[in-house]
Amino acid sequence: MAGGLKVKVSDPSDAWVKAMKDKYKPIARAATAAMTQVANNIKAEGRANIIAAGFSKKWANAFRVNVYPKGQVSANAAALVYHKIPYADAFETGAMIQGSPFLWLPLPDAPKGRGNRRISAGEYRKEIGHPLYSIKRPSGKAPLLGAVIRATNARFQKGISKAQLKRGRNPHGKGVERLVPLYIGVPKVEISQKFHLRSITAANAAKLAAYYYRNFLDE
Template sequence: MARFRYDAKPGEFFAAMASIKDPIAAASTAAITEAGDIVKREGRADIAAAGFSKRWQNALRVNIYPRRKQSMNAAALIYHKIQYAGIFEEGATITGTPRLWLPLPSAPKRIGRQKMTPALYIKSIGPLVSIERPGKPPLLAGKIATNRRGQAKGNQSKVTLSALRRGGAGKASTLVPLFVGIDRVNIRDRFSIRQITERAAARLGELYLKNLNPDM
């Protein structure tokens, strides 16, 4: 029976480990980065396929940590800049208190940088008039300025803020529906970002080996 013994010199083991640390960190970071790119590319395509705008697509972001540095513990943070985007991943039912007031196509989209809501309308333009319709959802109407014949100026399908402000200021006016009230709205799941992320995560081993230096 033969016995062998190796007496390592001080610091030799740590030097050996250090020599393979850098390529391992490089492969780990490259694998995480590539997986993140897959999620961003396929996720944005998924959002586009659901009919959402370029703004919604580009709001899906992937950050790799640590930034500008290779690490064996590299990680990816995947998130959407629009805070309520998750509702389109899970789906949900939103109920009003007691109603949800949704803007009609006739309503201006914004006042300044803020999205149009009944509260913003009342604050910025003037009162809204409630219209009850038996068997149908109620409406909230604004006052739009009219001409001398009592006719609304312009095309009512494109109600302008200036006409509403003139009507709200007491000028000759007529009512134009701006919001419809509903008890609840059901939002179905339309995104598959989680599934896309899981598929990319399952490929991390493959991506790590692909990026590992064979000469290390």
């Protein structure tokens, strides 16, 4: 309106800014609490899923869910879901892994490491301290890698222990030297789906709104 009163409002007072921030806080707290609940659920259910698939506690604990921003409340709270082992996704989606030229898979006599997992052929030399030897087989048969141990017939029938493998040829021990197959070479391996971490994440993300309203009403 021409000639009418014109008022310009700028530089709001500290009281006004504080009032707006105070109105924002319940929303931020509810959003952060909801995201934290979802994150905790995903982490707990995901780790249980990994254990149920036969993997070690180390594999389970490598599944992480972090809420951001850390140490703060925010209406824009978010969660990052990830696994620290880079190739873990192969067990989520399934995969075909090819060797170069072979993948060496552990046989029942291969020694076990942490988490009751049989160690790989690559880990063998480091943990056991002795070399692996190629075992000749008829044409068309999968190649084998084995270790030389010394054992009596009676001891050999009980199975191969990690201690025996570490003693190796053991020239002063009892029994005879034996070449024991520990790994079999295959050109490729198809890994089926073992984890269901994506579906666990999606199912819990769908609960986010319900958690938010519940926490907001509790404010």
